[in-house]
Amino acid sequence: MAFCTSCGASLDQGHRFCGRCGTAVPGSAATRDPSPADPPAAAAVAPQAPGSGPDPTPRATAGPPAPDPAPPSPRTTPPSPPTTPPSPGAAAAGTAGQSSTARWPVGSGPVPLPPASPSLRRTLLAFALPPLMILAGLVSAGLLYVMSQSRDNAVSALVPRRVTPTPSRAATATPTPTATAGGPASATTPPTLPTTTPTPRPSTDRQQAEAIQALLDQAARTPVSATVAALATCNRGQAAAQDAANLLTSAADSREDLLGRLAAVPVGALPDGATLKAALTETWTRARSGDRAYVTWAQGIADGSSCNPQDPFKLAGDWDTAASRQAGTQFLDAWNTVAPRLGLARRTLEAL
Amino acid sequence: MTTSPDPVAGARATPDTGWPPPPTVASLGVRLLARLVDAVVIGAALIVVWSAANLLGSGQGLHYDSGSGQLVDGDPLVTLTAKLLTVLLLAGYEPLLVATQGATIGKRMLRVRVLRRSDGSLPGWGPAVLRWLVPALGVLICGAGELLVYASALLDGSGYNRGWHDRIAGTVVVRE
Numbered sequence: 235m236a237f238c239t240s241c242g243a244s245l246d247q248g249h250r251f252c253g254r255c256g257t258a259v260p261g262s263a264a265t266r267d268p269s270p271a272d273p274p275a276a277a278a279v280a281p282q283a284p285g286s287g288p289d290p291t292p293r294a295t296a297g298p299p300a301p302d303p304a305p306p307s308p309r310t311t312p313p314s315p316p317t318t319p320p321s322p323g324a325a326a327a328g329t330a331g332q333s334s335t336a337r338w339p340v341g342s343g344p345v346p347l348p349p350a351s352p353s354l355r356r357t358l359l360a361f362a363l364p365p366l367m368i369l370a371g372l373v374s375a376g377l378l379y380v381m382s383q384s385r386d387n388a389v390s391a392l393v394p395r396r397v398t399p400t401p402s403r404a405a406t407a408t409p410t411p412t413a414t415a416g417g418p419a420s421a422t423t424p425p426t427l428p429t430t431t432p433t434p435r436p437s438t439d440r441q442q443a444e445a446i447q448a449l450l451d452q453a454a455r456t457p458v459s460a461t462v463a464a465l466a467t468c469n470r471g472q473a474a475a476q477d478a479a480n481l482l483t484s485a486a487d488s489r490e491d492l493l494g495r496l497a498a499v500p501v502g503a504l505p506d507g508a509t510l511k512a513a514l515t516e517t518w519t520r521a522r523s524g525d526r527a528y529v530t531w532a533q534g535i536a537d538g539s540s541c542n543p544q545d546p547f548k549l550a551g552d553w554d555t556a557a558s559r560q561a562g563t564q565f566l567d568a569w570n571t572v573a574p575r576l577g578l579a580r581r582t583l584e585a586l
Numbered sequence: 587m588t589t590s591p592d593p594v595a596g597a598r599a600t601p602d603t604g605w606p607p608p609p610t611v612a613s614l615g616v617r618l619l620a621r622l623v624d625a626v627v628i629g630a631a632l633i634v635v636w637s638a639a640n641l642l643g644s645g646q647g648l649h650y651d652s653g654s655g656q657l658v659d660g661d662p663l664v665t666l667t668a669k670l671l672t673v674l675l676l677a678g679y680e681p682l683l684v685a686t687q688g689a690t691i692g693k694r695m696l697r698v699r700v701l702r703r704s705d706g707s708l709p710g711w712g713p714a715v716l717r718w719l720v721p722a723l724g725v726l727i728c729g730a731g732e733l734l735v736y737a738s739a740l741l742d743g744s745g746y747n748r749g750w751h752d753r754i755a756g757t758v759v760v761r762e
Contacts, residue, residue, distance in 0.1 A: 337706025337760075338608045344706065344760045345610045346745030353743045360740035364733035 439503040443576045446499060446510070446569075449492055450581060453518075458485050462528055462551065468541035475541075479532035482525050489522035506568050513565035517558050517586060524554030562586045608706070609760035611746050612698040614739055617759055621736065623692030624680070631675050639668035677722070685714035697762040703748070709757050717755035 338344065461478045464470060470478075496515060501507030531547035542548070562583050570580045642664050683690045688699045688708050700709055700717065709717065724731025739749035746758055 335707040337701060338605060340705045342605075342608065343703065343746070344608050344701075344758060347611045347613065347747060348745070353741075356740040356743065360737040361734070363737045363740070364730055367733050368730055 439505065439507075440576050442499065442501050442504050442507065443573065443578055446496070446501070446514070447573075447578055449496055449499070449514075450586070453488075453492055453586060458482060458521075458525060458528070459555070462548075465532055465535065465541075466543045466548065468543060472536050472538065475532050475535035479529050479536050482529045482532055486522050486525035486529060489518045489525065493518050493522065505572055510565060510568045510572070513561050513568065516561035517565055520554045520558035520561060521586075524551045524558060527551035527554060559583060609699075609701075609762065612759045612761045614747055616696050616698055616761070617693075617739070617747075618736075620690070620692035620696040620698055623695055624690050625692075627691050628675055628679060632672060635668055635671045635675070639664050677718075680718045681711070681714045684709055684717060685711045693759075698759050699762055700757050700759050703746075703752075703756050703758045706760075709755065713755040713757050717751045717757055720751035720754055 458481075461481055465475060465478050493515065496511065496518065499511070501511045504510060527547045528551040531545050531551060534545070534547070535541050565586070566581055566583060573580055642661070680690055684700050686708070687694070688701055693699065700714075701707065702709055702713065721732035721735040724733075724735045727734075735750050737749075739747045739752070742748045748758055752758060
């Protein structure tokens with residue numbers, strides 16, 4: 235019965251590797267290079283190392299996983315003791331039969347580099363390098379990001395998704411925060427704040443209603459919804475998209491103007507005047523906000539983005555438009571009860 | 587003396603040992619460059635794989651198609667193949683080449699080789715996989731542990747520049 239040279243387990247006849255630890259069985263065919271020249275070479279080794287042990291065959295083999303680099307490994311036992319490694323005989327045995335790829339005798343090694351520099355310096359370097367490399371990676375990634383975004387300004391960089399803004403687009407996008415805030419647009423026209431000029435303006439209910447009606451007349455709505463619907467079919471070219479963007483911009487500007495003037499209209503004499511004014515302000519604020527969103531969407535198409543009817547800006551425009559129509563319905567409910575009593579015309583939602 | 591070294595080895599052999607002159611240990615800068623080359627190679631291969639997957643019916647899973655504006659599902663077989671190839675590239679590239687050649691593409695370009703520390707022969711599968719596994723496990727530590735493993739070669743003051751992965755696998759990197 236044979237025993238494994240590594241772990242001592244008993245070996246079955248004919249097995250080439252130990253069943254317990256995987257070590258190659260000495261003298262078996264489990265060598266890395268079972269070439270025909272192998273057995274003679276092994277035989278040649280035996281006389282070279284008569285005192286090295288009873289079994290001359292445990293030559294270096296690279297069987298199954300052999301992570302242990304220690305020179306006196308059982309599987310890499312040289313014919314002579316490791317303390318006197320490269321005797322010519324052992325070397326010859328190595329070149330001839332140990333392994334065709336062995337580069338140095340077991341126990342020897344490659345030529346080391348010049349003496350290692352002070353180990354403290356190297357130690358510091360070893361622990362400083364990984365963080366430095368991470369830092370370098372982050373910095374270069376940041377640089378790449380900044381370079382890829384260089385055409386965008388700070389505002390558009392914060393706007394989500396597929397933003398390739400032009401200055402005009404960015405400029406139109408800027409006021410949207412105030413628009414979505416839903417306030418009475420006082421910030422845009424500070425000189426005509428409502429509280430500053432309440433009396434010199436129309437004072438009777440009829441006059442105040444006429445002032446509002448004048449604004450309503452002016453609000454003859456640009457064909458925003460038709461434009462948007464046409465653009466959403468995605469079968470128009472970039473030039474058409476640019477036209478649409480321009481038209482929507484002017485629509486938004488006109489809402490801006492109307493809001494400023496509406497803020498200056500006193501409604502104290504009108505029945506339900508505050509409700510009327512608030513509803514109309516909301517109507518136009520949301521309409522303006524929606525127009526701005528549509529502008530961003532249309533400008534994107536005009537600048538070459540692929541047309542997407544589900545674009546977030548388009549959806550935002552739809553959302554604001556719907557809110558505008560809701561507020562407009564509220565306004566009309568009030569207006570259409572007040573106006574006839576004052577001899578003024580009723581209005582429909584489309585006229586807003 | 588019954589030695590009969592082959593003529594070529596004999597010609598290069600130093601007279602006192604009969605062995606060819608041993609190679610020199612590779613410097614760490616060269617090894618770092620080799621790693622960078624390998625990173626580029628793997629990165630390029632991954633780009634090719636995923637570009638091909640996208641051309642062949644989208645390697646993505648459920649995704650948003652900007653053309654139709656709809657959520658569409660990719661071909662699951664293509665996706666699976668691309669993922670398998672990715673794993674194969676990331677996990678197989680270095681062990682396979684180191685086990686069989688002793689050098690990856692980057693190491694070959696920079697003329698360094700991974701050899702067994704014991705006798706300078708090719709590492710074989712066990713050490714090659716171990717040598718790859720140690721930094722691969724390091725990735726699990728904040729994704730940066732592998733850098734420390736590679737830098738650990740600096741901690742070896744013996745002149746052999748063996749990092750932890752070299753020690754565990756029983757290998758040494760030499761210059762050809």
